[in-house]
Amino acid sequence: MAILTFVEVSEGKIKKASLEAAAYSSKIAETSGAESVAVVLGEASADEVSSLGKVGVKVVYHAADARFNTFNSKVYSKAIAEAADKASAELVVLSFNQNGKFLGPRIAVRLSAGYIPGASELPVLEGGKLSAKKNVFSGKASATYQIVTAKKVVALTPNSFPIVKGEGTATVEAFSPSVSDADFGVKVKSVDKVTGTIPLTEAEVVVSGGRGLKGPENWWMIEDLAKEMGAATACSRPVADVDWRPHHEHVGQTGITVRPNLYIAVGISGAIQHLAGVNQSKVIVVINNDPEAPFFKAADYGIVGDAFEVMPKLIEEYKKFKAAH
Numbered sequence: 001m002a003i004l005t006f007v008e009v010s011e012g013k014i015k016k017a018s019l020e021a022a023a024y025s026s027k028i029a030e031t032s033g034a035e036s037v038a039v040v041l042g043e044a045s046a047d048e049v050s051s052l053g054k055v056g057v058k059v060v061y062h063a064a065d066a067r068f069n070t071f072n073s074k075v076y077s078k079a080i081a082e083a084a085d086k087a088s089a090e091l092v093v094l095s096f097n098q099n100g101k102f103l104g105p106r107i108a109v110r111l112s113a114g115y116i117p118g119a120s121e122l123p124v125l126e127g128g129k130l131s132a133k134k135n136v137f138s139g140k141a142s143a144t145y146q147i148v149t150a151k152k153v154v155a156l157t158p159n160s161f162p163i164v165k166g167e168g169t170a171t172v173e174a175f176s177p178s179v180s181d182a183d184f185g186v187k188v189k190s191v192d193k194v195t196g197t198i199p200l201t202e203a204e205v206v207v208s209g210g211r212g213l214k215g216p217e218n219w220w221m222i223e224d225l226a227k228e229m230g231a232a233t234a235c236s237r238p239v240a241d242v243d244w245r246p247h248h249e250h251v252g253q254t255g256i257t258v259r260p261n262l263y264i265a266v267g268i269s270g271a272i273q274h275l276a277g278v279n280q281s282k283v284i285v286v287i288n289n290d291p292e293a294p295f296f297k298a299a300d301y302g303i304v305g306d307a308f309e310v311m312p313k314l315i316e317e318y319k320k321f322k323a324a325h
């Protein structure tokens with residue numbers, strides 16, 4: 001049996017969420033006697049691709065084809081299904097990140113496979129069936145789903161499985177999926193990227209602001225602390241709705257889901273729709289001047305105080321701490 005992981009690259013670099021998915025597959029392979037195989041679509045260096053061996057991948061099918069450098073769910077799902085057939089994979093694993101949410105159902109349809117979107121723990125394999133836990137009701141509960149089909153697809157929630165690196169090197173095999181130019185359907189004509197910032201979904205630390213900051217002119221507090229900590233910035237939905245911040249920073253039920261090691265919420269009340277996107281963070285710090293703010297119930301650490309007094313002090317103290325360490 002083989003387990004195939006779809007490993008996404010961005011500008012030639014493996015995405016952290018995909019590395020987690022590959023480590024997850026390798027762990028399942030280790031306990032079930034299967035082989036951990038990965039597929040990489042798009043240009044990346046041989047060193048980068050073979051480094052997947054460090055998380056237990058034995059073989060990588062690499063389609064180093066520039067046409068795959070931009071994400072396209074139609075051709076990606078076709079190529080991944082082809083790789084699954086090539087590896088005789090019973091299980092395909094991918095990240096439940098933005099692109100994974102598009103891909104998972106398409107791959108499952110192509111393989112006639114059962115699909116678990118957003119698994120949060122290692123699965124149990126028994127009698128040809130696969131059971132895995134996932135969070136439901138915006139993270140308020142968990143449920144165990146079981147796949148009963150011969151082929152299976154599991155999308156792993158980002159930041160739910162640790163990356164433990166060893167010493168291995170994966171064997172890289174050139175892979176030429178049978179996709180024609182016509183298969184692409186849509187062509188990306190140009191891409192304007194936000195530069196110099198850490199992508200929210202990849203960030204280990206996130207500093208986030210809400211309506212309590214009163215206006216966009218006060219966002220320097222969030223940005224300064226984020227810059228010092230090497231963090232990404234985020235915001236609540238109303239803040240993006242009134243254009244204080246761009247919509248790609250909005251976290252929550254209707255925005256991005258994050259699971260960083262540290263989430264610092266400043267002037268955010270902690271409405272259930274906001275918590276749905278952040279409550280899986282490892283450590284939550286809340287700064288709010290209302291001791292009754294609901295966010296404190298979800299917080300590991302809380303500071304009851306005026307953000308306009310607390311934040312400048314916090315930034316100052318963090319700078320001192322950084323200089324001393």
Ligand SMILES: Cc1cc2nc3c(=O)[nH]c(=O)nc-3n(C[C@H](O)[C@H](O)[C@H](O)COP(=O)(O)OP(=O)(O)OC[C@H]3O[C@@H](n4cnc5c(N)ncnc54)[C@H](O)[C@@H]3O)c2cc1C
Nearest residue numbers: 210211212236237252253254267268269273274289290307
């Ligand atoms: C269907 C639906 C989907 C939604 N999806 C989302 C979503 O994805 N993400 C999301 O964020 N929201 C979402 N919302 C909105 C959500 O219900 C809340 O209205 C929103 O999260 C509140 O944003 P906020 O905490 O920034 O603002 P507020 O609720 O206005 O809270 C501001 C907080 O700042 C504190 N504060 C005020 N002044 C200061 C100060 N000087 N110092 C420190 N603290 C201060 C206040 O005590 C208060 O707790 C959704 C709502 C609906 C109905």
